[in-house]
Amino acid sequence: METCNPVISEIKLRSPTVLMLCNDRKIDRRILLQADSLEEDGWQVTILAMPEDYDSDAEDRRVLRIGIHTESHARRENRVLEAYSVMRRYLPMNGRLMRFIKSLAWRFLVDHERFYLNLFLADGLQHKANVIVAHDLPMLAVARKLAEASDAHLVYDSHELYCEQEFSRGQRSSWAQLERRHIHACERVITVNPSIARELQMRYELAEVAVIYNAERITEQGERSWYLHDHFGISRDQRVLLFQGGFSAGRNLLELVEAMALLQKSNVHLVLLGEGQLSGTLHRLIKRKGMISRVHIHPAVAQSCLLSVTASADAGIIPYQAICLNNYYCTPNKLFEFIAAGLPVLASDLPELRRLVDGNQIGCVGDLGTPKAMATMIEAFFNDDQRLQRWREQLVEVRTELSWQREGERLKQIYRAFK
Known part of the structure; x- marks a missing residue:
């Protein structure tokens, strides 16, 4: 019978923990590389993400999908989310009809902050962490709630100038208000290049926004591939x-x-x-x-x-x-x-x-x-x-x-x- 090594268990208990929140189904390379680096430095990392449209045998061991272990009461009550989950069963997520329905919903029906809180909060509360990371703007309000609930440090990693995408004027305004409401609660704000860092600093009067490029891990180059x-x-x-x-x-x-x-x-x-x-x-x-x-x-x-x-x-x-x-x-x-x-x-x-x-x-x-x-x-x-x-x-x-x-x-x- 396998026995537990108390020394290893004690080390694991004392390892600092990071909970990363991601609103995508396909986990961005940036997130996985960050998890790799933090694990190299002694952190335990969990990535909480949206459910996939299909089961994947190659899922990263650190990734957990919302709704697998818990079922949020708020999620059950939210009619928009309920309709969304029903449509996901029958329509391709990237199909033309589903994209059109989603664009209408985001524009006229959905409160961005409440939508993601209802989706992620109950699952997120199952994980205690020393640091909560919002990977991109949709996760910021959720991450703040979780950080306050567990007295954790809050980090915002802005993958892009999210509220300045090709949205309607109303959507841009809504996302910008959400960002302004929560960004000052963050102990560190990180983004992908100096131009976006300067833009965030100027808009929200931030003292510093750190830049971590979307770089790729390099290996030794061999002979030319054809x-x-x-x-x-x-x-x-x-x-x-x-x-x-x-x-x-x-x-x-x-x-x-x-x-x-x-x-x-x-x-x-x-x-x-x-x-x-x-x-x-x-x-x-x-x-x-x-x-x-x-x-x-x-x-x-x-x-x-x-x-x-x-x-x-x-x-x-x-x-x-x-x-x-x-x-x-x-x-x-x-x-x-x-x-x-x-x-x-x-x-x-x-x-x-x-x-x-x-x-x-x-x-x-x-x-x-x-x-x-x-x-x-x-x-x-x-x-x-x-x-x-x-x-x-x-x-x-x-x-x-x-x-x-x-x-x-x-x-x-x-x-x-x-x-």
Whole structure:
């Protein structure tokens, strides 16, 4: 019979604990990497998240889903939530009808703060922790309640300028009021880049907002991979330009496909790696433009093997447009994934993308707003082989400076104040 080691048990009891709250179903890489780093520093970490749409055998051991062990009385009473849970059984979460229903509900029916309190509070109260972390704005009110209930430290990790997304004016105002109401209760506020940090400091008169980049953990680079060339039957003397991530509106993906049809230089192939609401539209557009031989769609891959696929491209592209203030200040995960994989980057000329790409001399930024402008930029990007090589050489150093190994150490220093 297995016996308990009292020394190990005592150590576990005395380990400081962190409860991270996440309103997503798919746990963001940023959250999992933070959990890794804190565990390296002696913390016990639990991540409380929304329920998945399907059971996953690969679920991270630290992740718990709301509603599995407890059933909130408030959740049972909330008719909007009850209707929502019924619809989830029969409609695809990312289907067009479900997205439309959710947008109407958020705009006219749902009190944002009460919605998430009803969903998360009862489950969260089952976990005592030394530090409660709100990962993004929807979790802030819940995290504050839990921190007050257990006399815990409160941390707010703002993954983006949440209230400045492409919402209606009323929604933006509602989210901003929620943020203003709770942000001063936080002992530390963290965000993803200096521009958003300055914006939060200015809006809420905060003394300091710490920056932890959405960096990726790097490993030693081996020989050049030709996976994408071989997978799509692309000759190895051809260039592969890679977009990876969700196929969502506002990312200029349809325009990117149109740009490929305008290219004079025919040795550039575009690979779209991912999935999302625009998948069907992209397939149809590629076929209609006669671009099947030069524009390729690869299904999404697990995060654990993403970088090995990324590294087989020749360059990465980020064609985001400033459709809202949140996009204007963006530093998406894919930027740091391209850097970790050693890929030169072609990006839209937005403040943080300019600072990190152009400022580190690892690619170039410019006008990617229209198909014609994109085609011009892509041609110029690949026309200078010596410049491409200089960018690759510069990436050898930059990928270390902008790695999770560095960012994780900064995160540990922040949390050591709570031990």
